Amino acid sequence: MKYSKATNYALHTIVYLALLPPGKTIGVKPLAEAQKVSPTYLSKVLTKLVKSGFIESGTGVNGGYQLIKDAKDITFLDIIHAIEGTTSLFNCGLDHTIHDRQNCFIEKVMNEAEQKMEDYLRSQTIEHILQKVDKNIVNRIRSVVN
Amino acid sequence: MKYSKATNYALHTIVYLALLPPGKTIGVKPLAEAQKVSPTYLSKVLTKLVKSGFIESGTGVNGGYQLIKDAKDITFLDIIHAIEGTTSLFNCGLDHTIHDRQNCFIEKVMNEAEQKMEDYLRSQTIEHILQKVDKNIVNRIRSVVN
DNA sequence: CTAATTAAAGACTTCGTGAATCTATAATAT
DNA sequence: ATATTATAGATTCACGAAGTCTTTAATTAG
Ligand code: SF4
Ligand code: SF4
Numbered sequence: 001m002k003y004s005k006a007t008n009y010a011l012h013t014i015v016y017l018a019l020l021p022p023g024k025t026i027g028v029k030p031l032a033e034a035q036k037v038s039p040t041y042l043s044k045v046l047t048k049l050v051k052s053g054f055i056e057s058g059t060g061v062n063g064g065y066q067l068i069k070d071a072k073d074i075t076f077l078d079i080i081h082a083i084e085g086t087t088s089l090f091n092c093g094l095d096h097t098i099h100d101r102q103n104c105f106i107e108k109v110m111n112e113a114e115q116k117m118e119d120y121l122r123s124q125t126i127e128h129i130l131q132k133v134d135k136n137i138v139n140r141i142r143s144v145v146n
Numbered sequence: 147m148k149y150s151k152a153t154n155y156a157l158h159t160i161v162y163l164a165l166l167p168p169g170k171t172i173g174v175k176p177l178a179e180a181q182k183v184s185p186t187y188l189s190k191v192l193t194k195l196v197k198s199g200f201i202e203s204g205t206g207v208n209g210g211y212q213l214i215k216d217a218k219d220i221t222f223l224d225i226i227h228a229i230e231g232t233t234s235l236f237n238c239g240l241d242h243t244i245h246d247r248q249n250c251f252i253e254k255v256m257n258e259a260e261q262k263m264e265d266y267l268r269s270q271t272i273e274h275i276l277q278k279v280d281k282n283i284v285n286r287i288r289s290v291v292n
Numbered sequence: 293c294t295a296a297t298t299a300a301a302g303a304c305t306t307c308g309t310g311a312a313t314c315t316a317t318a319a320t321a322t
Numbered sequence: 323a324t325a326t327t328a329t330a331g332a333t334t335c336a337c338g339a340a341g342t343c344t345t346t347a348a349t350t351a352g
Contacts, residue, residue, distance in 0.1 A: 001149060003236045003256070004339065011252050012238075027298065041341050047300065060349025063298045076255055090149045092158075105275045106157050109222055109267070110149070117263035121255070129251045150310065173327065187312055189328065196328090206320025209327045 006045045007083045009035055013046060014079060017055060017067045018126050025064035045083065052082035071130060077121035089114050152191045153229045155181055159192060160225060163201060163213045164272050171210035191229065198228035217276060223267035235260050 013031055020026060028046065032039040046065060049055045056068045067074075090110035159177055166172060174192065178185040192211060195201045202214045213220075236256035 001147070001230045001235065002233075003147060005239070006339080008236070008238055015252070029298095038341065040343080043299065044301090044341090050299090057299055058349075059298050059300085059347070061297050061351060063349070065299090076259070084147045087148075089147065090154070092154055105279050106161070109270045109275065113222070113263045113266040113270075116266045117259045120259040120262045124255045124259075129255065133251050152310080175327095184312065186314080190312095190330090193329065203328060204320075205318070205327050205329085207322065207326050209320070211328090 003080070004084065007080055009037060009042055009045050010049060010079050010083050011076070013042070014049070014054065014067070014074065014126055015129070017065060018071045018130055020066060023066070025058060025062065025066045027064040031065070048082050049079070052078075054078065054082065071127035072125050074126045075122050076124045077118055080121060149226070150230065153226055155183060155188055155191050156195060156225050156229050157222070159188070160195070160200065160213070160220065160272055161275070163211060164217045164276060166212060169212070171204060171208065171212045173210040177211075194228055195225070198224075200224070200228065217273035218271050220272045221268050222270045223264055226267060
C-alpha cells in the first residue's frame, strides 16, 4: 500500500514547471536529471499529465513541456488521480449475491476514510504550496530549470 | 494503490469473532469458508492479529480463535496497521543531501492527507459498526459462525 | 528540402510483492 | 495414543510497478 514513484515524479515535475517563466518550455532531459530518473520513463509519466490537460507538450526544437493550467487550479488530488487512477482503495472482491451491499458497514467506513484524505488533497493546490516554499529552495529549483 | 486482500479478510474475521458468544472459539475452516479463501492463507492473516493482541488462538480440539479485546477498543486503523504495517503512503526516495527535508512542502501535504484518513479510521471501532449493522445480516453471520 | 531535435508509442525486460499452496511441526484435548 | 488445530517454512504463481530500448511522428532551424 504505497503511492507509486510515478506520482512522486509527477508532483515534482509540476512544481518545476510552475516555477518556469510563463510561456517558456523545458525538455524532459533536465527534468529527469533533477529527479534522477530516466528521461524515457519520466516521459511516460508526463504524457499522462498531458492527456489529463495539466501540461502541454511540443515536439521539435524548442519543444518540451509547460503548464497550461493555473497553479491555483491544480490540486494534489488532480495529479494523483491522473497517475494512480480513481478507483477506491478498498473493495471487497466478494460475491455480492450473499447479502445486500447497500448497507455494507465495512465498505462504508473504508470509503468514508478515503474521502477524508481526498478532501484534503483536493484542498491543497500547487499555488498554495509555492507560496510556502522556502526561497532558497526556489532558487535551487530555478537553477535546475534555467 | 490498493489495500491488500489480507486487510479485507482481517476486517471481516474480526466482525465474525465479535459476534461469537463470549468465551466461545471458532476454527479457521468455517471462517475461511465464509470468505471463500483457503484456510492456510487465512491462518497466516489471523496469526498477525494474534501477534498484535486482538485475538487469541488455541491448538488442539476445541481450539481456534476468539476475540480478546473489547470491540469498542478495536479501531479500523488498528486492524489495518496490523496487516499493512505503519509506513506512510508517500515517501520521496530521493537523496536528501540535496536540500533540507524539514521544510519539504510536498511530503507535508501528502502526510497530512494520510493523517486525515487515519484520524477517521481511528475513530471507527468495531463496536460502533456492530450497532449499525442490519439484523438479518447479523443473523446470517451468526448462522455461519454457529 | 534536409537535418537536428524532441515527445509519443510500443515492445520488451526486470523485479518485487501480494496471494496462495503444500508440507511439516508443535501444542492440546479426549 | 490419536485426532485436532494453529504455526511456520519453503515454494510457486501471477501481476503490476519500474525501467530500457527502439521506432515513429511532429516540428523547427538552416
Ligand atoms: S460486508 Fe461489505 S465488504 Fe464484506 S462482503 Fe459484504 S459488501 Fe463486501
Ligand atoms: S521536495 Fe520533499 S519530496 Fe521532494 S525531494 Fe525534497 S524532501 Fe523529498
